[in-house]
Amino acid sequence: MKTLLPLALLALFQPPRPVTSDGAQLFEAKVRPVFAARCLSCHKGTQAAANLRLDIPQGWKNVVASGKLLKAVRHEPGVAAMPPTGTKLSERELAGLTEWVRHGAPGPVTLAKPDPAKHWAFQPLQKSPLRSPEGVEAMVEAKRQELGLSRNASAPKSVWLRRVSFDLIGLPPTPSEIENFLGDKAPGAESRVVDRLLASPRFGEKWESLLTMPSAPSAPKRSCF
Known part of the structure; x- marks a missing residue:
């Protein structure tokens, strides 16, 4: 004691x-x-x-x-x-x-319960800065500079065309498509290529094949369209 x-x-x-x-x-x-x-x-x-x-x-x-x-x-x-x-x-x-x-009276910032009406999902819609032509690019550039990262060199036009073609329709560009794109010096050449590929039946066929892949080897193939 x-x-x-x-x-x-x-x-x-x-x-x-x-x-x-x-x-x-x-x-x-x-x-x-x-x-x-x-x-x-x-x-x-x-x-x-x-x-x-x-x-x-x-x-x-x-x-x-x-x-x-x-x-x-x-x-x-x-x-x-x-x-x-x-x-x-x-x-x-x-x-x-x-x-x-x-213990020093620790605790959270506040005991008040958050107001559900102030949740971001219930806020009025506002015009996004991303709607401007440089919106996304400006955000990426700002973050790149913040992290001190260097920008990759732009891909050659022939490489870019091959990449976007495989991405959208799953096929490489034809020799004539390569020749036409390399010879297109007018502004917006890339946008015109993307529009053409999106309008191609091959675009729908590629994504239809991905969406209807069987979940198991024994499962029958069913179309989503």
Whole structure:
């Protein structure tokens, strides 16, 4: 007993432990439920009672730093008892709050639940900057410069034509298509190639073959069209 008493006193007066993930878990497990059930009905928002907000960290950190939080929930003299009405906090709830204070009163940014109406999916549509001709390219260029990456050299026209042809119709360009494209010096030559390939029956045939591939060797081939 003589050995345990000094150890108990040392533990009582030791400085607060640094905030860790364990402290945040402690808040979620033992403090948030108490605040939600016993405190936030009066102490949240701009109309909080006694101007004491327990729904934001600055609010509870102020009252914790002053030492009034634990005194109030313990109903000690000199401060207003909390909760002012109803059942006093249980010994288990008090122990949880005390341990949380010893951890430095860690917690989330706010206890307020997010407003579902403010979710991005419910916001009014706005004109996207990507609708401008240089929209996507400008974003890619900005990110490339941010990462310090160098731009790859543009592919030769013959290589570009082969790539886009295989991508869209699954076939290489014919010699005449290569000759026509290399000889097309007018602006928008690439766009005209893409439009031609998209309008080709081969484009639909390629994607039809991919969409109707059997999921297993024994499965029959079924068309999606």
